[in-house]
Amino acid sequence: MLFHVSLYASLLVFLAGCAYKIYGWFARKVDTSDVEFSASRRFVLALGGMLGTLFSPRVLVLFKVFLLDVILQRRILKEDVLRWVMHMCIYGGFMLLLLMHALGSLVTANLFEEYASTLNPYFFLRDFFGIVVLVGVAIAVYRRFILGVPRLSTGPMDVYALVILALIMLSGVLLEGVKMTSYSAYDRMVQEYADTDDPSELKALEAYWVHTFGIVSPKPMDSVDSDLLEQGRELHEMSCMACHDAPGWAFSGYLVAKAVRPMALFLDGAGFPDILWYIHFLSCFFGLAYLPFSKMFHIIATPCSLLANAVMDSERSHPANVLTRQVMELDACTRCGTCSLRCSAVPMAEATENRYLLPAEKMAALKDLVSGRKVSDRAREAVMEGVYLCTNCDRCTVVCPSGINLRELWLGVKSRLLETGYSRPFILSPFSYAVSLPGGVSGEGARSRATDRAKEALRHEGGPPGPVSTPLRLGEDRGADALNPVAASSFTYCFGCQACTASCPVVAAYDRPEEALDLLPHQIMCSLALGLVETAAGSRMIWDCLTCYKCQEYCPQLVRIADIFFELKNLAARELEAKAV
């Protein structure tokens, strides 16, 4: 009764949960574009896209990806062999148990007529698959808590996944072991299946089972001789053998049976076989019901992501389908940390102490943002900075075992930021390069508006120069030899020849450069010599510098002009950020 009620209840929750999550794929979007489609329209378009693929040659790609990436998990294997072994153990063992054992009456019994869970090979395999899963769980625990795989963060969801798996498997093994010793279970079976009710025959059968199969009987067994056992064996062959192989085949349960032997009668009397049975099936059903809301949902979302990304590309696919895929990808991410491990910006994440530069952290944060969870302004700002301070090397996309197109997510969010008026100082840097390439997602108008805004924010509005809160670090000793290269203080050697300005290609690109750039290179050097650091750091010239280093190369006084510009840019950016806080 409880079994069936809880089974149907959990199945219902599972289905409703999946429906809710999948509805989210069509109803929500990662904020990367203005295009709006209703959930139903997106659903219809997705359906159309899927059918279109199924009836095209691309269906072959789907088959290939399904086999190599979904079933054999090639992408995990490429990254880390131990991790692949772990995942194959858990997923392979679990799937086989699900089909052969949990759905035994539906699947295995229909495929193999003589199926009985206590007959080989099923008897042995059930144990074997369970142990395979447990080995996988053990490797996972080892990787997370002992080996300390870099960039692999362990959250409550990861712990839950391991606990529920371990609970299901261990309760199963214990249940089997305790049942092997259980006299009441034996007694029930005898009453149901034994072809005799002659006490002496029953005694012989029991003697045989106690002796050979490890049943622990409460009755004293005084005279066990070979004749009695022989008679028991014959009865066993008649009544039991058709459904029972020797318990040793179920090796893990058998080991448990051996171990609990001394207290078997107590356990049996206290109802442990039933208790373990409840734990076993209730943990299974809980796992099922909670699956859509847990990390385990990736067993549905990740194959979808792998398959979708194998046949979709942003140029040909319908924009609505791209939106849908992006939300799905957030569910497909398991936070395995592979992207963060390979990310080119790792050292910058460390130096800026913003963990949101790492892709796995960004994915988690995006998931929160998309699902409408409350996120503090500061956290939001850190996430946006993290998205922007990306070198667009595409490594995260190449290595993602879930096949998520992270590249497109970052470019999309970046473009969107520019369109909505994002204007932090670092957008005036090569971080804006990839978005600006042709075919990049961002429109030129929006981009130039954003950069203009940033330049304006950094600009010093004339007026008398005031003291700056952060002193300009111009190297260690201002009086050092001008040849001392690091000393940006080399501006003191400027004698005003204007070779820098004359050689500057940016200055040459304007008809009235002083209007567009505020100060020309030689004027910046003069300003610095006069102590007008703020004026120099507030000129647009420094941000429009190409960093081609012609000025510096051609300066007869070896003033490190372009490097001084870098110092000024750092200073101006720091000042602006300090003001914002």
Next chain:
Amino acid sequence: MNKYALFLGCNIPARVPQYEKAARAVLDRLGIELVDFRRFKCCGYPMQNVDREAYVLSAAGNLAVAEEAGLDMLVLCKCCYGSLRKARYLIERDENLRRLVDRSLQGRGLRYSGRYEVKHFLSVLYHDVGLDAVRAGITRRFQDLRIAAQYGCHALRPSEITRFDDPIRPRILDELVEATGAVSVDWPMKLECCGAPLLGVNDQVSRELTRKKAADGKRAGAHYLCTACPYCHQQFDSVGRASDLSDGEGQTLSPILYPQLLGLSMGLGEAAVGLETGPNGGSNLLSFLST
């Protein structure tokens, strides 16, 4: 020494993979062994504008990884090259920075002493392999092919730091181009910037510089503009095409990566040097090859 740690940077694998392909192919022909490191990260270049320390720390990690392997670095991108060279230079001369770097590397079990060099692909060809060996590898020479050599600012300047070539009269790329039989033309804007660093910051100026350079190269009679940097290359390739570099007569100046030019003259096929696709496919180039 003919073994190097190959530093690809971020831009090449994502957007100019043909550079990597062609470079590997010609270096293999010339007996250079390349070692790949997945631990290489960003060179720090994009971070220079806003955070010097983050830039240097990022660069230093790469230098330390190559040092741990006991290898000089071979860098394909000129902006990575300039960035790594400058970081070396700064760490050597700034005590505070040095301490910061040491501390950061220590946490990762690495150290940096500066014993190993950072070299650009072209320098390795010119100095380490040697022009004679490069010439010896050439099996078919280009005829009547006129090339505008694009040096790339961040390798050339500041010369005191980059030590790549003479900043006023550079010759490495010209001589390497001529080794293939092509003519390296004189063009007034040879040492100018391609415009890439301002793309996304000031698109107008960025593209204007690209356009001016392309026009200048064409005026000098060049058929192609030869690059050895992904930024320069993209600037004349996709960016140039999108913003129409054609002069009044509708001619454009397409870029060709130096290892592609060299590879073809070494007898490698178009596919082997990554020229099989793209609008500037090598079919036109092949017509300049002597058979």
